[in-house]
Amino acid sequence: MSAYNPIFNDDDFDPPTNQHNSSSSARSSLPDDHAPLLHSPAIPPSAEDYEEEDDGHGSGAAAATAGFFGCTVNLANTILGTGMLAMPSAIASIGLIPGIFIIVYSATASSLGLYFLSKAAARTEGRHASFFTISKLTWPGAAILFDAAIAIKCFGVSISYLIIIGELMPEVVLSFLGNTPGGILSTPEGDDPYMDYLTDRKFWITVLMASVIVPISFFRKLDSLRYTSLIALFAVVYLVAIVVWGYVAPKTKAPEPGDIELILFHPARVRVRVHVPPECNVSTLVSFSPPISSMSARPYHSYHSPLQIFSVYNELKDNNQRVINSVITTSIGSAMGVYECIGILGYLTFGKNVQSNIIMEYPASAFITCGRIAIVVLVLFSYPLQAHPARASLDKILASRSPQASGLKILPPPSQLKYFLMTTGILVSSYLIAISVTRLDTVLSFVGSTGSTMISFILPGAFYYKIHEADPWHPRKIIAVFLAVYGCCVMTICLTYNISHLGGPVVPGHYL
Template sequence: MTVDSDSGQPIGSVALPSPANNAILPEHEPRIPLSRAQSIRNSIASEHFFEEDVTEPTGTTLSSTINLANTILGSGMLSMPNAMAALGLVFGSLVIVFSACMSGMGLYLLSRCARRTPGRDSSFFAVSKLTYPKAALFFDAAIAIKCFGVSISYLIIFGDLMPEIASALGFPTQLLLSRGFWITVAIVVLIPLNFQRRLDALKYTSFTALLAVVYLFVVVAMFYFTPTRKPLPKGDVVLFKWSKEFFTHLPVFVFAFTCHQNIFSVYNELRDNSSKQVNGTIKLSIGSACAVYQWIAILGYLTFGSKVAPNLLTMYDNGPVITFCRLSIAILVLFSYPLQCHPARNCLDKVITGIWRACSKEPTFEAIVDEDEADNAPSTIAASDEATQAPVVHVMSPAKHISITFGLMLLSYVVSMTVTSLDLVLSFVGSTGSTSISFILPGVFYYKMHQNTRWTRMKVVSVLIALYGLFVLVFCLGANISRVINGDL
């Protein structure tokens, strides 16, 4: 008998009744527990299935780690040395490690919440409907907006980098020097990637993108250890530095480790999604990202000192090595776009479906309630550390999948063509959206799902992480607002 590791309650299952109305479920597919059937019926407007809606999980620890690491390691790498320069060598390193640990803990709490959703259909929406059902649509809308904003920044970075690369390679034609042309090329190239239903299908492009990280890793070291490097002024590099700039740079560290929007897809698609495998994926992705950030931040800061720019690549002289490095970063951000489009599409699907149900007054999930409010009946939502024996169900219809994806791509294309800089916007995204999905939501979700249990170490940690998220939200958002008011852009 499988027992819930958190509540100690047994987990039972009943075979799924035969689907009606031409539902298609291959006979060789394993039968789904009744709780899973209830989840599916509550997740879609009809009870019709298509063969493509039910698939076997294919993710591995390696492929999932690659996708999560690629979600983390984006353009934030280039701003790490500048953020460290604002805090000092030792203090900056400690903040990187602290941010990595807090981000990893947020991922762990979300993975524990995923185990309380039946089968392999976990999502922010599913967890929200079990905890705070009235706020579920708001949560998903906020996550979709955050992912959409980051995807726009990737298109803008790609559009800014490619004209410089074309000019350095000796192709100074007017067309190749146009950022609009390269953004258009990016959207066309991304079409087959953005329409993938499974996150695991992006593992090869994510691996290709991570090769760019390796190259940047080598370039930063090469320029630091070169004998022709100019010595820094005495005292330019400090160990500890404290100023009000800490609150404007802290969102950079928070934003740099944000990959929580994809943890539910990783949980759903892992072939073995037991606690051991999920935790291993989290540790590998966060640990490798932390090591890369430390390396680039420390060597970049030691190379240029307090004069290091927010974009590290602008500090190096133009040459074949740096040109190829810019090209590799352009490929990195290009292949990172689908990793933002995937969760944004899923969240928008839940928002649209939720609004439709509200208008049509269809039944929905019931929230977890206190024991006193339910005649002292214990919660029936259990968690297991074992792998979930159920297929992955994609409940989004093909028409909705295509229309939402096309809408996201079109809107991001229009915005990226008209907006030239998102530095300040990303600061706000880091202090609001990234903070919410990294700390606040994991903390409050975990606490709500364990409100009827005794106070454990993890329950205390969940409250502390939520409070930390609120701290970052209030103080860092206030610092950035003050920055706008004072014109310090």
């Protein structure tokens, strides 16, 4: 996907500015756009020790061991969540052509957000880039508020992952062992006394939490998760294979396709139907429907990866702008390809009535059951990618309140005990909430429409503009302002949609 490349300009290819072996004279000769702004003379003499440690969010030079492949895999895994299974229904709500365009547009906007964040990271001193340190450059008084929003957003997403595990694993067990149509190892009813345990959502959340999620959530470096992220991406490939197979294979058991709408407008409750030959499988070319559709903001929030871009910047051995841009374009471009493939083929297979969870449309079989297992694997290895920035933001909030951190712009890394307590707190609290409730879609919809939009669009554009506030207007500065305004518009639309649907019926696949 290297051909996918949003607007990155000439200064993207300057030498890296945050290498710890750079001399002060070399630093002073750097172009203005790359000159570090964040200097902290108040840091005590032991600050050099901080740079040799890894706090999981602001790594020092000694911790900069990540390669291009590992960073790209982790970033792509962060982007490719279970929301990709809702892409066909998202396209169905606005039509095929607008759906394709919006996925590409959202990818471009998200790439620009990551690009502006990486440019802001280059203005910090050393490898300590984070929302907190950049906030200290721009709006120091709001730094804690930004980190609080990040922590809440990531914590909510991590809970949703556990709920997905609890929803899917009983279905997987029934598919293999249950007396259901398509059951692979079906047994006579009542023969298995352990079936009640194996179909209990709390049982699977507990088992997989203890055996898989807890160990990998204690890793300090994001790069340590590159192998689990690679496994999760294989699960994504398997899910893509299911959708492709469902489109090209004979549809003897799958539902008959519905109408395929190429364009769908929303200004009025009017439908205009155009009849075409049946073999085209298209009965509606242009249609009009109510103002705000179920498309909501799925594609806009499907590329939420800005929380990991700072860890990538801090841990990447060669973190010059050219390499950072390559990581961004490769990961976003690959995710866009997956979204387009699943969205288009899923929509063409099942039509306008496709469910919000595409995998539920396929008839029961071993192939489809393994796809559900693939989703579980995907969310298992995605949980630490949410816990990582949540813990880092929580650390910044707690550290900023300590007397020792007063006046410091770069906070010291957490102690071993503090790191253990924060990680344990995130794990235990998310587990308790996940086993206590089965529906968080209302809360998560508000968290996503505010937190995700702010982090992905509003803050990147606002940070870049604030840093270059005194500079003449140039294309990147104009685009940054547009991105921030665009984010405000998306947030307004999403909040309006969520408020208007409060108290509505539960939608199947709500956890997507």
